[in-house]
Amino acid sequence: MPVDFLLRVSLAAVGVALIAGPLGSFVLWRRMVYFGDTISHASLLGVALALALNLPVMLGVLLVAFAVAAVIVTASGRFYHVDTLLGVAAHSALALGLVAVSFLDGVKVDLLSYLIGDILAVTWRDVALIGSGVVLSLGLVIWRWRALLISSLDRDMALAHGENPAREGLLFTLALAVLVAVAIKVVGALLITALLIIPAAAARLWADTPERMATLAALIGVVAALSGLAGSFRFDSPTGPSIVVAALVCLLLAGAARMVGGWRG
Amino acid sequence: MKSPLIETVDLGLEFHGHRVLHDVDFAIYPGEIVTIVGPNGSGKSSFLKCLIGAERPSQGDIRRAEGLTIGYVPQKLHLDAAFPMTVARFLRLASYKTSASDIAQAVGMTAISGVLDSQMSTLSGGQLQRVLLAHALIGAPDLLILDEAAQGLDQPAVAGFYHLIEDVRKQMGCAVLMVSHDLHVVMSASDRVICLNAHICCQGTPTIVSNAPEYRQLFGAGTEGTLALYRHEHDHRHDPDHAGESHAG
Numbered sequence: 001m002p003v004d005f006l007l008r009v010s011l012a013a014v015g016v017a018l019i020a021g022p023l024g025s026f027v028l029w030r031r032m033v034y035f036g037d038t039i040s041h042a043s044l045l046g047v048a049l050a051l052a053l054n055l056p057v058m059l060g061v062l063l064v065a066f067a068v069a070a071v072i073v074t075a076s077g078r079f080y081h082v083d084t085l086l087g088v089a090a091h092s093a094l095a096l097g098l099v100a101v102s103f104l105d106g107v108k109v110d111l112l113s114y115l116i117g118d119i120l121a122v123t124w125r126d127v128a129l130i131g132s133g134v135v136l137s138l139g140l141v142i143w144r145w146r147a148l149l150i151s152s153l154d155r156d157m158a159l160a161h162g163e164n165p166a167r168e169g170l171l172f173t174l175a176l177a178v179l180v181a182v183a184i185k186v187v188g189a190l191l192i193t194a195l196l197i198i199p200a201a202a203a204r205l206w207a208d209t210p211e212r213m214a215t216l217a218a219l220i221g222v223v224a225a226l227s228g229l230a231g232s233f234r235f236d237s238p239t240g241p242s243i244v245v246a247a248l249v250c251l252l253l254a255g256a257a258r259m260v261g262g263w264r265g
Numbered sequence: 266m267k268s269p270l271i272e273t274v275d276l277g278l279e280f281h282g283h284r285v286l287h288d289v290d291f292a293i294y295p296g297e298i299v300t301i302v303g304p305n306g307s308g309k310s311s312f313l314k315c316l317i318g319a320e321r322p323s324q325g326d327i328r329r330a331e332g333l334t335i336g337y338v339p340q341k342l343h344l345d346a347a348f349p350m351t352v353a354r355f356l357r358l359a360s361y362k363t364s365a366s367d368i369a370q371a372v373g374m375t376a377i378s379g380v381l382d383s384q385m386s387t388l389s390g391g392q393l394q395r396v397l398l399a400h401a402l403i404g405a406p407d408l409l410i411l412d413e414a415a416q417g418l419d420q421p422a423v424a425g426f427y428h429l430i431e432d433v434r435k436q437m438g439c440a441v442l443m444v445s446h447d448l449h450v451v452m453s454a455s456d457r458v459i460c461l462n463a464h465i466c467c468q469g470t471p472t473i474v475s476n477a478p479e480y481r482q483l484f485g486a487g488t489e490g491t492l493a494l495y496r497h498e499h500d501h502r503h504d505p506d507h508a509g510e511s512h513a514g
Contacts, residue, residue, distance in 0.1 A: 028347040150358055160317040160337030204347055209354045
């Protein structure tokens, strides 16, 4: 395999994994798993709109993911529990996306590549976009780290400290939307949540502070991304799902090691 | 007289058309200990939320002294099991400019040096209460606000906690505002007790009866006089239309 190609796909996978670890930790702490699922499903609608309007796919996904997230955040709690809104949004956005894609004539859209990713088609331009996503998304989380942490811990305590939990929540949502946009080509709309949650869940078993959990989750994500890639070349399996399977293996190993080592805190 | 740290004027709060608070005129001054008592659902937690800015009043005004710093001790901390957090890390989270000596002082005062490396989720109720207090004390706030801080503790533990609060006030000079659902037994060091039931029903000073035999009978000797009784003297009657507001005590 050409080195150029290997470097390209590896960088793309590592970039996405680097963001997914820390953001995924916050997703676990803030109990937003279903939320992550919803905005990644909604990204398919972004793909359809981008193709119809001739915009870059990542931009379409970013805008739709953030718009759906913002609507859910502002509308929840009035008439429905946030759970209901998420259920409605996740599946109707997915359905709308699928219907919208079918109306697109002239372009032959390979749907499966957006649902489970198509990292092998990643270009250097995509790698550059993923790189800027890493800088933007990780930068946002590192910049707001303390405020985000304390807002995730207890809303009232954050307010008493003079923080603004609503604003921090919105910024976090923005970081998530960026991740979804850069990850859709790598693991696909259906599996983005897996990449968020599984490395963070594995890291939880071996971390005693939030910082260690976020760092460890990023490292585990990178290991899963690279071994998933290698596995998919070796066994000719689809790449996105292979990365997720590798992440699951990491989680199981972390759990087994933890059980052997005895449970602490 | 010194100007108040925080003051509410004609404060009112509505939730979905339901009046939770109305006509609350309240002020707390530097160094004062004020206890707010009220039955469940009397709006006392909502009142605290207004003071810390978590709830926006639908009526009236809240005036804060310039540069006022508040240390807030929540009733509970809903820490998800997925959140790894040692006590030491939690304390460092208290402020951007937390210095090691600020933390050491708060740790010393609350006697929690033994649990610094423990996970927050493994602490007992009493330990967690002390850790939350230490967190609130970092940065020497002007006003310490405690929401039902003694709930779930047995009486000797409550007495110990009140004793600690008294010490804190003595050493740090901060004002203390605490809320309790216990209508009759309050912290004896309270300078004032306010009975809140949607509005301020009555206020006064606790009756110090620690030398009376009845007190010994009620609280035993182990509470070292930290508990006192509060006698409610109402200067108004509630008409039957406001039966929901009638005093539970």
